[in-house]
Amino acid sequence: MNSLEIAKSCSTYSCWHPLFALEDLEEGGVPVYTQLLDQAVLCERLSEGKVSVRLADQQRGPDRQAEDLHSQVQFGFVWACIGPNPQLLFDIPEYHEPDRRNVCTGVFGVEVSAPRAIENFLDMGHFPFVHTGLLGIEPHTEVVDYQVTVSDEPNEIVATECLFFQPQAAVGSVGGVVTEYVYRVPHPFCAILYKSCPFDESRRDVITIFVQPESEERIRAHTMMSIVDPESSDTSIRLFQQMIFGQDKPILENQFPKKLPLDPLDEISIRADRVAVAYRKWLASGGVRYGVIPGAQAT
Amino acid sequence: MLYLNGDASKEWIPVASGTDLVPRHVFHGRLPGQELAIWRADDGFVNIWQNRCLHRGVRLTIGTNDGAQLRCQYHGWCYANRTGSCTYIPAHPGDSPAPTLTNRTFPSIEKYGLVWTTLADQPPVPAIEALENHVTVPLRAVSVNASMQTVCNQLQHRAKRFDEFGPANDSQIEVMSSGPMHVEVRQFADLPDASLTFFIQPVDEDRSVIRGVLSGDQALAEPLPLLRFFSSALNEMRDHIESDGLTVFRDTEKISDCPGKITKPVKPSNYLRAPSTQMLKVRVSKKRQEAYGVVALELSPIKGMLPGAQPGAHIDICLPGKHAAQYSLVNGPAETGRYLIGVKREEAGGGVSRHIHDELQQGDEVEISFPKNRFPLRRDAVNTVLIAGGIGITPILSMAKTLSHVNLDFVLHYFVRSEGHTAFASEVSAFEQNANLHVGLSVGHTQDQVSEILEKCDPTTQIYVCGPPPMLDMVQCVSKEQGISEKMVHTEYFENPNTIDLGIAFRVVLSRSNKVLAIPQGKTILQVLQENDIDVPSSCEQGACGTCVVKVLLGNPVHQDVCLTEIEKQQGNWIATCVSRSSSDELILDI
Ligand code: FES
Ligand SMILES: [Fe+2]
Numbered sequence: 001m002n003s004l005e006i007a008k009s010c011s012t013y014s015c016w017h018p019l020f021a022l023e024d025l026e027e028g029g030v031p032v033y034t035q036l037l038d039q040a041v042l043c044e045r046l047s048e049g050k051v052s053v054r055l056a057d058q059q060r061g062p063d064r065q066a067e068d069l070h071s072q073v074q075f076g077f078v079w080a081c082i083g084p085n086p087q088l089l090f091d092i093p094e095y096h097e098p099d100r101r102n103v104c105t106g107v108f109g110v111e112v113s114a115p116r117a118i119e120n121f122l123d124m125g126h127f128p129f130v131h132t133g134l135l136g137i138e139p140h141t142e143v144v145d146y147q148v149t150v151s152d153e154p155n156e157i158v159a160t161e162c163l164f165f166q167p168q169a170a171v172g173s174v175g176g177v178v179t180e181y182v183y184r185v186p187h188p189f190c191a192i193l194y195k196s197c198p199f200d201e202s203r204r205d206v207i208t209i210f211v212q213p214e215s216e217e218r219i220r221a222h223t224m225m226s227i228v229d230p231e232s233s234d235t236s237i238r239l240f241q242q243m244i245f246g247q248d249k250p251i252l253e254n255q256f257p258k259k260l261p262l263d264p265l266d267e268i269s270i271r272a273d274r275v276a277v278a279y280r281k282w283l284a285s286g287g288v289r290y291g292v293i294p295g296a297q298a299t
Numbered sequence: 300m301l302y303l304n305g306d307a308s309k310e311w312i313p314v315a316s317g318t319d320l321v322p323r324h325v326f327h328g329r330l331p332g333q334e335l336a337i338w339r340a341d342d343g344f345v346n347i348w349q350n351r352c353l354h355r356g357v358r359l360t361i362g363t364n365d366g367a368q369l370r371c372q373y374h375g376w377c378y379a380n381r382t383g384s385c386t387y388i389p390a391h392p393g394d395s396p397a398p399t400l401t402n403r404t405f406p407s408i409e410k411y412g413l414v415w416t417t418l419a420d421q422p423p424v425p426a427i428e429a430l431e432n433h434v435t436v437p438l439r440a441v442s443v444n445a446s447m448q449t450v451c452n453q454l455q456h457r458a459k460r461f462d463e464f465g466p467a468n469d470s471q472i473e474v475m476s477s478g479p480m481h482v483e484v485r486q487f488a489d490l491p492d493a494s495l496t497f498f499i500q501p502v503d504e505d506r507s508v509i510r511g512v513l514s515g516d517q518a519l520a521e522p523l524p525l526l527r528f529f530s531s532a533l534n535e536m537r538d539h540i541e542s543d544g545l546t547v548f549r550d551t552e553k554i555s556d557c558p559g560k561i562t563k564p565v566k567p568s569n570y571l572r573a574p575s576t577q578m579l580k581v582r583v584s585k586k587r588q589e590a591y592g593v594v595a596l597e598l599s600p601i602k603g604m605l606p607g608a609q610p611g612a613h614i615d616i617c618l619p620g621k622h623a624a625q626y627s628l629v630n631g632p633a634e635t636g637r638y639l640i641g642v643k644r645e646e647a648g649g650g651v652s653r654h655i656h657d658e659l660q661q662g663d664e665v666e667i668s669f670p671k672n673r674f675p676l677r678r679d680a681v682n683t684v685l686i687a688g689g690i691g692i693t694p695i696l697s698m699a700k701t702l703s704h705v706n707l708d709f710v711l712h713y714f715v716r717s718e719g720h721t722a723f724a725s726e727v728s729a730f731e732q733n734a735n736l737h738v739g740l741s742v743g744h745t746q747d748q749v750s751e752i753l754e755k756c757d758p759t760t761q762i763y764v765c766g767p768p769p770m771l772d773m774v775q776c777v778s779k780e781q782g783i784s785e786k787m788v789h790t791e792y793f794e795n796p797n798t799i800d801l802g803i804a805f806r807v808v809l810s811r812s813n814k815v816l817a818i819p820q821g822k823t824i825l826q827v828l829q830e831n832d833i834d835v836p837s838s839c840e841q842g843a844c845g846t847c848v849v850k851v852l853l854g855n856p857v858h859q860d861v862c863l864t865e866i867e868k869q870q871g872n873w874i875a876t877c878v879s880r881s882s883s884d885e886l887i888l889d890i
Contacts, residue, residue, distance in 0.1 A: 001539060119355075125374045125390040139679040141375065141389035251373050253356040256334075256351055268353045268400065272390035 003216045003290070007037040008259040010289040016070075018210040019043050019053065020078045021104040032052035035214040036082065037290065041069065043078055067070030075091065076104050077210060077222055091187035093123060093227050094206050099244055103234050105223040105241035112252040113221050113291035114189040115283060116209040120190050120248055121209045122183050124164045125272045127234035129161045130247050133167055140165035140176065143272035157282055159275040185279060188288045189213060200228050206239075212298065218290045220293040222243070233235040308340060311425050311529055313413040313498045313510045316437045316637065319344060320414065325369065329361040329502050330418070334358070335405065337414065340380035341366035346663060347385055347416045348404035359402075360740065362528060367633035367704060373823060378402050379634040382780035384607030392677035395865070398606045401821070411439040411512045417691060430512060436517045438511035438526060441533040445540050447465050447501040453540050454497050465538040495529070504850055509533060509755045578617065579667050581605070581638070589641055591688060594656055595629075601664065604763055605638060610701040611674035611694045611763075611791070613838035614667045615838050615846065616651055623838040623846070624651035625793065627693035627765075628670060629723060630771040631700025638670075641722050643690040666759065669727065673845050673862050674791040676701060680761040683709040688766025694791055695765050696723055697732055709733060714745055750777050756787075763789045768796040785865060792861040795842040795878065799859050805881040809833065825878040828890075833878060835890065842878035849876055854886035 007013055019034050025045035032043050033056060038181055040056035048133060053071040054060075060067060070081040070211050073096055081087075110117060120126070125143050126134025146162045162181040182194040182204070187212040195206040206226040211219050261267060262284045283292055314328040320339040326333035327350070334350035336359035350358050352371040359378075363370045367378045368386065369381040376385040382449050383402035388394065405416045442742050443450050493515035500508040511533065513525060585597035598605075608628050615623035627642040645652045661663070676698045683702055687695035692713055704785045713736045718738055723875075727734050737748055737812050753774075756762065762783070764774045771790045804819050807827075816827050825847050828835050838846035842860030851874050858868045860875035874886070 123374075128389070129372060129375045136695075138375075139681065143390040143678050144394050250361070251357060252406050254372075256356045256358065262358075267355055270354075270388060270391060 006216070007290050008083075012037065012188065012213070012290040013288040014081060014085050014087050014088045015083075015189070016072070016081050016086055017189070018077045018079055018080040021107065021222065021224075022051075022073055022076055022078055024107075025051075025106060033113070034220070035218075036080065037213055039082065041080065041082075043071075043080070043269040045078075051074060051078050053066060053078065055082070060272065073147075075208070075210075075224055076102055077224070088189070089129050090156070090228065092192060092206060092208065094204075097226075100226050101234075102226045103237050104208070104223065105225050105238045106202045106245070108221045108223070108242075108245050110221060111247050111258065112219060112250050112255060113217050115214040115279070115288075116227050116252060116255055116258065117211050117219055117221055118185065118191050118209070119260065119276050119279060120188060120252055121157070121193070122185070124162060124181070124276050125271075126251070126259050126273050127164060127166070131244055131250055134244065135166055137140065137167040137176070145271060146274065148274050148278045150282055154186060156184060157221055157275065157276075157285070159183040164282075179261075183275060185275075188286065189291075197228050199230065203228050205229070213291055238280060242272070257293060259291055259293050261293045261295070263293070266293070266295075271284050309415045309419045311408065311415040313415050313500050314347065314416040316440060317409055317412045317414055318437070320766060323364045323366060325360045325362060325364050325392075327358075328416075330416075331501050334360075334417075335416070336360045336369070337360075337407075338364045338535065340364075340368060340635075342379055342636070344405040344636075345414055346380060346383065347405040347407045347414075348378075349405075352389070352403060352800040353385065353400065363508070365704070367631075367635075368841065371813075379607035379632070379635055382607040386609045386632070389679065392679040393674035393675060393864075394821055395609050395612070395856065396843055398608075401607070411435045411496075411514075413510055417576060422635075425498075426634075428497050430496060430514045433492075433494075433515050435512050435514045436511060436519055436522050436526070437704070438531050440535065441509045441537055442502070443507050443509060443537045443540055443744075444505065445507060446601055447499050447507045448503050450499050450540065451506045453536065454499075454509070455535050457539065458486070468881075470790040489693050492516060497822060505660050506537035509537075515809060517850045541615075550670075576635075579606070580664055581667055581670060583659060583661055583663045584637060588657065590724075591717075591719045592644045592647075593720075593722045594642050594644075595722070596640050596655070596659075598644060598665070598667065599636070605635070606669050607635065607889065608638070608670040610671040610676040612670040612697075613642070613674075613694070614670050615677055615844065616620065616655070617666045617668070618651055618654055621651050621654070622649040622840070623668070623844075624649060625839065625844045626790075627674075629693050629696050629726070631648075631697060633705050634698075637669075641690055653834055668846075671845065672787065673864070674765070676763065677700070677761050678705055678707060681708065682757065682760040683707065684756055684760055684762045685709055685711040686749070686752065686762065686764040687712070687766075688713075688714045688770040689716070691791075691793070692720060692723055692727070692765035695763060698763060699734070703730060703733070710752075711735065712737060714740065714770070746773055746777065749774055750781070753778055753781050756783065758784070760787065761789065762787055765791045765793075768792060770792060772796065775780040790861075792843055794839075795859075795861045797842070797859050797861065797878075799842070799878045801859075801880070803880055803882075805883070806885045808824075808887045810887055812889055822876060824874070824880075824886075833890065837877055840877045842875045845851070845875065848873050849875045850889035852889050854883040856880070856886065857882050 017036055020043055027047060028046050034041055042054055042056045044052045046052055051071050051073060053069045054067055058067050070078050070086045070196050074089055079189040128138045128141050142164055147160045150157050160182050163178050165176050166179045182195055183191040191209050193207045197203045197205045210226045211221055225237060262280050283296060308767050314335060315337050319326045326337040328337045336348045336350040338346050352359055355373055357371055357373040359369055361372045367380050370377050375387055375389040379386045383404040384398050385396045385400040390398055409414050412435050426594055433683060467746055496512050498510045500510055502508055510745055511529060581598040581603050582601050583596055584599035585821050587595050589595040593849055613625045613627040615625055617623045626642060631764040633837055642652050642655045644656045674694055683693045685698055698712050711730055713727055714737045714738060722866040740748060803819050806815055806817055808815050812833060816831060818824055818827050825837055836846050838844045843862055845862035851872055857880040859878040862875055863873055
């Protein structure tokens with residue numbers, strides 16, 4: 001089976017996938033090409049926040065609307081589904097809070113599979129080695145045990161009590177602090193991180209990664225932050241996020257195989273990888289076959 | 300004479316030039332279908348490994364060579380020089396990875412200035428007469444988009460044309476001989492002792508690297524003109540080969556994309572606990588008097604390499620007809636070629652130490668266990684205090700070597716009876732101001748000294764203590780008085796000071812053997828297992844060495860040993876069958 005056939009035959013086909021930040025498209029401008037699940041698609045921003053997405057090789061007949069793919073705008077991004085019956089897109093309730101700043105922090109092309117990028121996002125163990133001085137610093141390398149729950153309704157993975165020593169957890173904090181994270185994986189290729197908010201102790205900042213699988217081994221990672229921060233400029237928030245992602249990219253592109261192996265014997269997992277282990281199982285049981293190497297049990 | 304069907308998989312293949320392996324660098328090598336991470340340790344050993352971290356598959360060539368170990372860039376897993384075994388997982392500083400957690404390694408030799416490996420089992424080492432016993436200099440490696448055979452062929456036909464660009468007008472070049480992967484040409488009329496041999500490294504089905512080696516004592520007195528000449532001649536040859544349509548251009552994506560098949564790492568059922576039954580034969584390569592009543596032994600492999608060891612690890616020495624005895628390794632991370640232990644002569648006990656002192660000779664063979672570690676060293680502490688009493692210096696010294704290797708702060712305190720009792724004095728003094736020797740203190744003064752040391756510790760200081768049981772008890776007592784958290788004080792007992800209570804009777808269910816056995820008062824689980832011919836390895840039989848530990852599936856063990864860590868005891872997943880009991884009526888064991 002080639003990649004396109006795999007895409008068509010697995011649950012990924014009925015998922016919503018992000019294509020562009022709405023703000024990056026010009027209203028009424030020319031349609032823009034991108035790739036989704038091995039197919040070229042064209043995306044066009046119409047008036048009044050409406051969008052149209054279609055397969056690029058689709059001949060256009062008189063009934064333009066009928067040939068369009070399912071599409072919607074959510075969290076500041078254009079989402080599309082190629083399959084006929086899209087599943088419901090998850091929600092991020094915090095996004096809708098009126099006093100939050102929702103900042104699209106950039107899209108990053110990476111030569112890796114979507115699930116490898118998600119695992120990297122869920123991983124604390126690499127902070128001291130990859131984000132040295134920002135998200136972690138040696139010798140503070142310990143990942144203490146945290147909780148992982150996989151629920152059916154909604155169908156998602158949640159990791160809580162994720163503690164990690166960070167050299168400078170928040171603007172203005174001096175010396176290291178143990179920061180607490182919560183991770184949520186509501187979609188095979190999307191994940192959300194909640195982190196304590198330096199400006200309001202009762203609330204949490206939200207950082208998201210929405211991965212657009214261009215092919216099984218190439219992605220565009222769309223990132224967004226939804227934060228309570230009256231001070232920092234959009235640019236400084238973006239630059240920080242770009243620096244972090246710039247550090248992950250070379251690591252991701254040096255992972256082999258690029259697809260995520262679902263057989264637990266292919267790669268050694270440790271307690272710190274509990275969420276990754278749950279994620280791999282969840283992908284296998286959810287019938288995701290795109291961007292992964294199915295394990296012995298899954299086939 | 301040509302051997303064009305030479306099969307690279309049966310030969311030694313040159314994969315790098317010796318000069319590619321600069322200190323602290325990791326070189327990216329390649330064979331068909333297999334990427335290689337090639338690095339030289341500070342002791343000169345050349346490691347050739349599968350280019351893939353066991354954890355998340357990251358290329359090891361983007362990792363760091365610290366001279367003794369290779370560290371992965373992603374999560375910092377450390378792999379030891381020579382063995383490739385994983386010695387440290389930073390995310391869990393208190394655990395020790397099992398020695399079976401080992402990267403895939405390939406054999407390596409260095410010859411003619413090139414580094415060679417092989418996928419075969421011990422093929423004969425390459426021997427080209429013209430290169431033996433001469434000075435050799437490798438040419439710049441030239442990569443060609445053509446198969447090994449094409450390149451081999453072309454080299455033979457075109458070698459003659461080298462003289463067209465000859466360094467001297469009257470040079471003559473002839474093909475002398477050739478093998479499956481090499482072509483030997485010479486000679487240069489004006490340089491009679493010069494000779495040139497090409498080795499061809501297959502990289503892919505349709506990519507190869509030409510590695511030339513120049514030899515000749517006289518010619519190489521001034522090699523530069525020759526090197527320049529061949530460098531441009533080879534470039535020219537590559538252009539010819541590639542423009543002759545002998546090349547197949549491939550999808551570049553595919554080329555960059557195969558660090559080798561995924562070979563499944565060997566995963567023990569629990570990566571924290573090493574199999575305790577594996578034995579190993581070694582040779583006593585050195586025996587020397589180290590201090591009063593202490594000899595040091597160096598144990599070298601008889602075949603292959605010794606398994607990697609972590610700081611704090613020990614081995615069992617097994618002598619026929621005697622109970623095994625445990626000895627900590629004094630090895631630092633850079634010392635992987637042999638094990639170093641210190642043996643104190645014990646008048647009591649099973650007699651192993653007396654045998655070692657009185658009978659064992661340099662050159663003798665002994666049987667030892669794989670290294671096991673129940674005294675793992677955390678490398679995530681900003682400060683570490685190491686306290687040793689007497690022969691307890693052995694694991695403490697390996698910890699000090701490790702901390703100093705990875706540049707973490709530590710202070711070492713070594714309590715000895717007299718100067719003459721100071722084992723490994725020179726290794727200790729190498730730590731200069733980080734090492735403090737306390738000679739001849741009374742019990743009371745030792746305690747005062749320990750209080751003083753512990754008072755200076757801040758709450759994040761990790762404390763490691765090894766020595767005679769009364770000293771360990773004293774340190775634990777003092778640290779408790781000072782309110783130091785139990786978690787920060789790590790001890791290793793060479794013997795179990797607990798009085799063992801065999802009062803309560805209970806049952807054990809052996810899940811895998813499908814048996815239920817009653818453990819009466821006065822008998823240990825281990826004894827009952829042995830009476831019933833159930834084979835559980837054991838060694839000290841007093842709850843100190845950890846050899847007889849088995850997995851508990853259900854039930855509440857009552858621990859009386861000193862080999863499991865506090866955390867392991869709380870989790871209740873393991874039991875030392877030689878001393879520990881059960882508070883539940885039944886224990887279900889995984890045997
Ligand atoms: S991938 Fe190498 S340490 Fe995690
Ligand atoms: Fe990261």
